[in-house]
Amino acid sequence: MVARVEASERDAFALRGTLVTPLADGGTLFAEDGLVVVGRDGAIRYAGPTRGARHRGPIEDLRPALLTPGFVDVHTHFPQTRIIGCATGPLLDWLEGSVFPEEARFTRAAYAREVASEFTARLIAAGTTTVALFSSSSPRATDIAVQALDEAGLRAVVGLTWMDQNCPKALRISTDDAIAASRRALARWHGRNGGRLRFAVTPRFAISCSRPMLEAAGALAREHELLVQTHVAENEREGVATLEVHPYASSYLDVYARAGLLGPRTVLAHAIHLGARDWRQLADTGTTIAHCPDSNFFLGSGRMRLAPPTRLGVPVGLGSDVAAGRSFSLRRAMASAYDNALALGAPASPEALLRLATLGGATVLGCAQETGSLEAGKDADLVVVPRPRPARTLDAALAGLVFDTDAIEVSASYVRGRRIR
Numbered sequence: 139m140v141a142r143v144e145a146s147e148r149d150a151f152a153l154r155g156t157l158v159t160p161l162a163d164g165g166t167l168f169a170e171d172g173l174v175v176v177g178r179d180g181a182i183r184y185a186g187p188t189r190g191a192r193h194r195g196p197i198e199d200l201r202p203a204l205l206t207p208g209f210v211d212v213h214t215h216f217p218q219t220r221i222i223g224c225a226t227g228p229l230l231d232w233l234e235g236s237v238f239p240e241e242a243r244f245t246r247a248a249y250a251r252e253v254a255s256e257f258t259a260r261l262i263a264a265g266t267t268t269v270a271l272f273s274s275s276s277p278r279a280t281d282i283a284v285q286a287l288d289e290a291g292l293r294a295v296v297g298l299t300w301m302d303q304n305c306p307k308a309l310r311i312s313t314d315d316a317i318a319a320s321r322r323a324l325a326r327w328h329g330r331n332g333g334r335l336r337f338a339v340t341p342r343f344a345i346s347c348s349r350p351m352l353e354a355a356g357a358l359a360r361e362h363e364l365l366v367q368t369h370v371a372e373n374e375r376e377g378v379a380t381l382e383v384h385p386y387a388s389s390y391l392d393v394y395a396r397a398g399l400l401g402p403r404t405v406l407a408h409a410i411h412l413g414a415r416d417w418r419q420l421a422d423t424g425t426t427i428a429h430c431p432d433s434n435f436f437l438g439s440g441r442m443r444l445a446p447p448t449r450l451g452v453p454v455g456l457g458s459d460v461a462a463g464r465s466f467s468l469r470r471a472m473a474s475a476y477d478n479a480l481a482l483g484a485p486a487s488p489e490a491l492l493r494l495a496t497l498g499g500a501t502v503l504g505c506a507q508e509t510g511s512l513e514a515g516k517d518a519d520l521v522v523v524p525r526p527r528p529a530r531t532l533d534a535a536l537a538g539l540v541f542d543t544d545a546i547e548v549s550a551s552y553v554r555g556r557r558i559r
């Protein structure tokens with residue numbers, strides 16, 4: 139009786155369902171009848187089989203639903219929410235024809251506000267609890283996105299998109315203005331809510347940034363120990379154009395290396411057209427990768443190989459890359475990553491893909507201590523995925539999670555133990 143009172147005072151709630159989570163030390167925990175106990179501080183007290191759990195308080199029984207970590211989307215674009223499906227690729231034509239005109243609309247605060255609420259709603263419905271995103275080059279639109287993410291309760295890394303050349307005038311921002319706006323963002327909201335919201339230095343990609351701008355981005359990131367996010371080696375024509383714009387560099391990656399932009403706090407999206415020496419350089423600098431397979435298919439950009447980063451220990455997370463990616467759902471991104479790996483003749487297991495979409499992403503974004511797996515002591519960032527029948531085995535649970543995605547929405551979602559859906 140005493141234990142019961144202590145437990146119910148200490149524990150905010152407990153969810154019972156089929157538990158599937160990668161573990162920080164390797165492997166995957168599966169419990170057909172699993173329990174996640176969450177404390178009032180929003181941290182996980184227990185995650186494991188219901189049998190043997192010491193929890194005595196009330197339990198919400200959600201079986202046969204799956205309990206799994208909230209997804210970590212390491213690469214997406216907030217101002218592209220409304221242009222999903224615009225098939226005007228490949229990359230450079232798509233930017234010109236679909237992306238830049240849409241991103242230019244975000245100088246209007248009312249428009250940014252409307253889209254920000256769509257964006258957060260779609261992320262949450264898809265089961266994403268942590269997101270790293272590019273805003274537009276409008277500081278105001280970026281603040282609006284941050285406010286929406288904050289109110290929605292999401293964990294987010296947000297970047298004002300820097301670009302000072304090779305894009306429409308309306309989207310250009312000078313290096314000085316980009317730095318000033320970034321410093322204002324740092325002062326206003328970086329680190330807010332115990333680090334739930336973070337600012338990232340975000341030069342769009344090498345073509346649209348001058349060398350001084352890239353160097354300033356590197357310096358600002360170092361000064362404040364900030365995450366850096368940008369794109370690399372997405373498309374072959376882009377690679378050629380990059381070296382025309384930056385003729386001093388020996389490779390696409392070298393443009394970023396010379397600007398001081400490589401390192402363990404840097405996330406490079408795509409990484410398709412890279413050679414052995416590039417991968418070695420990524421490993422040597424600890425630079426991390428956002429794998430965006432659905433986007434790569436949609437724009438015909440090519441296929442990223444998972445073998446080099448796996449062999450060299452380069453951290454990889456999964457990105458939806460909306461709007462080149464056609465879905466906010468990392469479940470769909472996992473399925474695309476599976477197809478991508480299969481097409482390369484190097485299959486990836488659903489178990490490995492779940493790790494990429496959760497703990498792998500958290501590692502890339504530097505928040506694996508807090509999120510990415512359901513383990514005691516971590517924040518309770520988790521989602522409830524409805525299933526029509528019980529999953530008796532890990533394989534069955536993964537089949538439902540990764541491939542059976544007609545019904546894509548999660549039925550509940552929590553960040554730090556707070557229900558956000």
Ligand SMILES: [Zn+2]
Nearest residue numbers: 215369407459
């Ligand atoms: Zn992107």
